[in-house]
Amino acid sequence: RKEVEQDPGPFNVPEGATVAFNCTYSNSASQSFFWYRQDCRKEPKLLMSVYSSGNEDGRFTAQLNRASQYISLLIRDSKLSDSATYLCVVGPTREGRRALTFGSGTRLQVQP
Amino acid sequence: DGGITQSPKYLFRKEGQNVTLSCEQNLNHDAMYWYRQDPGQGLRLIYYSQIVNDFQKGDIAEGYSVSREKKESFPLTVTSAQKNPTAFYLCASSRRDRGRYEQYFGPGTRLTVT
Numbered sequence: 001r002k003e004v005e006q007d008p009g010p011f012n013v014p015e016g017a018t019v020a021f022n023c024t025y026s027n028s029a030s031q032s033f034f035w036y037r038q039d040c041r042k043e044p045k046l047l048m049s050v051y052s053s054g055n056e057d058g059r060f061t062a063q064l065n066r067a068s069q070y071i072s073l074l075i076r077d078s079k080l081s082d083s084a085t086y087l088c089v090v091g092p093t094r095e096g097r098r099a100l101t102f103g104s105g106t107r108l109q110v111q112p
Numbered sequence: 113d114g115g116i117t118q119s120p121k122y123l124f125r126k127e128g129q130n131v132t133l134s135c136e137q138n139l140n141h142d143a144m145y146w147y148r149q150d151p152g153q154g155l156r157l158i159y160y161s162q163i164v165n166d167f168q169k170g171d172i173a174e175g176y177s178v179s180r181e182k183k184e185s186f187p188l189t190v191t192s193a194q195k196n197p198t199a200f201y202l203c204a205s206s207r208r209d210r211g212r213y214e215q216y217f218g219p220g221t222r223l224t225v226t
Contacts, residue, residue, distance in 0.1 A: 031213075032213050032214075034214055041200075042219070042220075043202055043217035043218060043219050043220050044155070044202070044217050045217070046214050046215075046216065049214060087154070087155075091213045092213060097168070098143070098160070098162055098208075098213075099145060099157055099160050099170065100213060100215055102147075102154050102155040103154060104153060104154035105154060
């Protein structure tokens with residue numbers, strides 16, 4: 001089983017739509033969680049951290065369910081510029097390796 | 113401007129040659145990382161370093177070597193022992209204090225070995 005699993009997509013949605021991505025992680029002791037965005041042939045960029053209580057940044061909402069080991073990202077009012085691959089990222093446990101684990105990403109294509 | 117630089121952006125080498133990829137950061141981050149990304153795939157961790165003069169193997173360290181002599185620099189050498197070196201190589205750095213682990217990436221180096 002992969003440490004971080006995501007649906008690879010692609011998700012093809014029209015402009016203005018709401019779209020949600022999910023991610024599951026295998027290590028229940030993981031301490032930190034993030035969503036990154038990666039444009040084609042570019043480096044990943046931090047989109048937002050994910051907190052236990054859920055958090056919002058403009059059109060983006062992230063949620064964490066520790067009991068189910070599940071992270072989600074909701075994008076409202078999709079823009080053409082949101083087209084990218086979204087990477088679910090899980091942070092280290094207290095005892096384990098001090099490095100992040102990246103999912104393979106979910107590709108989003110927003111269409112006019 | 114603070115950030116992470118990687119050079120060169122594109123690198124071409126003949127099979128059997130070692131090649132060193134540069135990574136420099138001026139963010140005053142303690143930790144630095146090297147990843148490899150193949151087309152349509154996720155990031156795989158090669159090596160990481162939490163502090164100067166110390167580094168650990170990641171998931172795919174075979175055929176690679178690193179050094180961390182300065183806080184700002186973490187060069188990666190792709191040796192001739194690496195069987196499939198053609199890939200997109202990404203360097204990242206992060207803070208270590210207060211449990212902050214979010215990483216910031218350089219623009220990457222695309223290595224092609226023929």
